[in-house]
Amino acid sequence: MQTEPPSLMPNIDLPQFDLVVIGSGPSGRRAAVQAAKLGRSVLVVERGARVGGVSVHTGTIPSKTMRETVLNLSGWRERGFYGRAYRVKQDISAADIRARMVKTLEHEVDVLDHQFARNGVKVMRGEASFRSPHEIRVRREGEEDRIVRGRFVLVAVGTVPFRPDYVPFDGASVFDSDEIVEVPRLPRSLTVIGAGVIGVEYATIFSALEVQVTLVEPRASFLDFIDKELMEEFVHDLRDRNVSLRLGAEVTRIEFDANGRPVCRIATGRDVTSDMLLFAAGRMGATEGLDLAVAGLEADRRGRLAVDGRTLQTAVPHIYAAGDVIGFPSLASTSMEQGRVAACHAFGVPAPPPPEFFPYGIYAVPEISTVGMSEEEVRKRAIPYECGIARFRETSRGHIMGLDRGMMKMIFSKKTRRLLGVHIVGEGATELIHIGQAVLNLRGTIDYFMDNTFNYPTLAEAYKIAALDAWNRAFAAAPGAVPVAPPEGAGEALD
Ligand SMILES: Cc1cc2nc3c(=O)[nH]c(=O)nc-3n(C[C@H](O)[C@H](O)[C@H](O)COP(=O)(O)OP(=O)(O)OC[C@H]3O[C@@H](n4cnc5c(N)ncnc54)[C@H](O)[C@@H]3O)c2cc1C
Secondary structure (H helix, E strand, O other): OOOOOEEEOOOOOOEEEHHHHOOOOOOHHHHHHHHHOOOOOOOEOOOOOOHHHHHOOHHHHHHHHHHHHHHHHHHHHHHHHHHOOOOOOOOOOHHHHHHHHHHHHHHHHHHHHHHHOOOOOOEEOOOEEEEEEOEEEEEOOOOOEEEEEEEEEEEEEEEEEEEOOOOOOOOOOOOEEOOHHHHHOOOOOOEEEEEOOOHHHHHHHHHHHHEEEEEEEEEOOOOOOHHHHEEEEEHHHHOOOOOOEOOOOOOEEEOOOOOOOOOEEEEOOOOEEEEEEEOOOOOEEOOHHHHHHHOOOOOOOOOOOOOOOOOOEOOOEEEOHHHHHHHHHOOHHHHHHHHHHHHHHOOOOOOOOOOOOHHHHHHEOEEEEEEOOHHHHHHOOOOOOOEEEEEEHHHHHHHOOOOOOOOEEEEEEOOOEEEEEEEEEOOOOOHHHHHHHHHHOOOEHHHHHOOOOOOOOOOOOOHHHHHHHHHHHHHOOOOOOOOOOOOOOOOOOOO
């Protein structure tokens, strides 16, 4: 257990806090509130105009709000029923998208401001950097620097988009992944460079607006951590919607043509020209201006800080780091948990480690969500397994909703009957996954799905269908066999 450093006697004139948090994104916010709830004095330093971080202002919430607006206004969810020509609003503009976003973000910031105020968390605006291992300098333009001291410090500065020199960002037709949320107009065609989660989300959101999208990725495959069978389904869907996938395409230059349109020069010679370009190939830890060396710390070449994964301590024990600045998995959901664990550890409160499996949500159109092992991982571990598949169109709810796409894949151990992984692509995937997550982390078996009654009609019924499919393949050895009780010890070992 962490022993708290002695109280900070020298420089008693400086404002002193038990915890100084740099950054007000999900990890900083959660750590600050947790520490305040433990009765500690907390200061959050935030350089942005408002609290909330990338998550609230340029990442999670804006991109998901844009997605929701696009799906609602385009009538996307109803097209399976009324046909591809169905529209709720004929001419969707960038202003339509912004209007809902502004409202949502305002609300999120209000909630946050209120949460900090209610818990007595102080907030200081300005750019933080280390002046010594316990002292933080806060700089604001046109004002004198302020110095504060923290017994503990949490670096929760998140990331900034990677902006290589060869990309001519201009905020008019070439954007990075932070700028695109304020897109001034909707293009007729869009090139997205980088088929990571962010690139794929935006590519598919714009494609749902009938923008002609080309997704360019230097590697031969993308989203490799997702189960391959699910990706086949996803890619099929994208191709069906005319999303042009240019895998294995290395961009050598980006220039403007005579009409001012960005042109991606590709090593193979097959260039891509479009009205607009989004560069979404990577983000860097926002550690550049922190003067880490003064605190005895060093970031890696991507600006990331190494921590003890259990405690979130950096190499300097009273300095913690959490959120995207420590790298994988770089999710708002996991960042919050890391913030909580860091605060608990600093103040000697036991915090159980997070469960083995956490869900991954990709808010593309269609959504992808996954928890546990993919079929490829199960094979690698040589676990005898069976899969069950359910298609949303097999559920009554799917019929009612007019879904012609969407599938769930479940993987079970043949030896212990334990659930090993759930993989979903389609409507509601990011919500549905939590049933699988609960069963997985509670070490449940196929029998949970066979024995329990599910609401009807629901998409969640897909769990039952997929489980039955797996059971029929793996466990129903004889015709007419009925589900049998799990063997002794089921739920203990994975395999
Ligand atoms: C387009 C996009 C979509 C995403 N979608 C999802 C999603 O659907 N689900 C999900 O779970 N995650 C998603 N993420 C990831 C999620 O946004 C991040 O994991 C999360 O925001 C990381 O939180 P954080 O605590 O590291 O801080 P961040 O949210 O990165 O915020 C860091 C804060 O620190 C401040 N800061 C930085 N340096 C200083 C300094 N020197 N002084 C003072 N303040 C400083 C910044 O201004 C910022 O406010 C998405 C990200 C992007 C970019």
